[in-house]
Amino acid sequence: MPASEPAPPPAVAPPPAGAPLAESPSPAESPSVAEPPSAAEPRAIFRPAEPSWVNPANALTLLRVALVPAIAALLVVGGSTARWWAFGIFVFAALTDSIDGWVARRLIGVTRWGQLADPAADKALIVGSLAVLAWLGELPWWAVAVIVVREVAVTLQRARLLQRGVVMPANVFGKGKTVSQVAAVTLYLLPGTGEAVKVGALVIAVLFTVVSGVTYVSYGARHAR
Numbered sequence: 001m002p003a004s005e006p007a008p009p010p011a012v013a014p015p016p017a018g019a020p021l022a023e024s025p026s027p028a029e030s031p032s033v034a035e036p037p038s039a040a041e042p043r044a045i046f047r048p049a050e051p052s053w054v055n056p057a058n059a060l061t062l063l064r065v066a067l068v069p070a071i072a073a074l075l076v077v078g079g080s081t082a083r084w085w086a087f088g089i090f091v092f093a094a095l096t097d098s099i100d101g102w103v104a105r106r107l108i109g110v111t112r113w114g115q116l117a118d119p120a121a122d123k124a125l126i127v128g129s130l131a132v133l134a135w136l137g138e139l140p141w142w143a144v145a146v147i148v149v150r151e152v153a154v155t156l157q158r159a160r161l162l163q164r165g166v167v168m169p170a171n172v173f174g175k176g177k178t179v180s181q182v183a184a185v186t187l188y189l190l191p192g193t194g195e196a197v198k199v200g201a202l203v204i205a206v207l208f209t210v211v212s213g214v215t216y217v218s219y220g221a222r223h224a225r
Contacts, residue, residue: 060096060099061096061118061121062121063093063096064093064096064097064121064122064124064125065120065121065124065125067089067090067092067093067125068093068124068125068128068129069128070089071086071089071090071093071128071129071132072128072129072132074086074089075132075133075136075189076132076136080191083189083191084191086189087186087189087190087191090125090129090185090186090189091186093125094125094182094186097118097121097122097125119155122178123151123155126147126181126182126185127144127147127148127151129185129189130143130144130147130185131144133185133188133189138188139188139198139202143202143205143206146206146209146210147181147205147206147209150209150210150212150213153213153217154212154213154216154217157216157217157220158216160220161220161223164223166223171212171215171216171219173208173211173212173215174212174215174216176208176212177205177208177209177211177212180201180204180205180207180208180209181205181208181209183201183204183205184198184201184202184204184205187201188201188202
């Protein structure tokens, strides 16, 4: 029996005369297929949210400021017991400067409020203690004046450079200034410290204060142009 041949396709009737011909969709009207973003297209950068300023690190910073009046009151009261308390509180307050920085960097995160408040608290602790000691006649006022002028000048210059997008980093003289000032105040508060030892520590602190101030002014002059 011969094999059957496939049936021919049905004939398509031509459109009647005058009927519009169907148009193929234009490229603009055809459904678009989503293309993967090219490498040149900018991508969103994920930035973690800044932690709240209410945190243990900033609490230690505020505590350091709150302890300044307590130190001043104990010095004014006078006496061996009050002096020892003033010494102990100052040492504790100075230690919180390292503790709050470690907590912020390692555990919580650095906040803009903390970056501003932390150095301000350090200055309040040092200048406040030195001012009370000068008021009691235990050290000369000119030393306090030199330290205050330097701190104000460097703070203003740092703020001016930040407006231009320039960050003024701490150098070895600035760190030496901080350590020498803390050491000088500690020796003045410690009962029984010899006068020569206290004066020597104060002179070293003033020298570091002046030298660090000069280096920061030089840095600011080079980057302010």
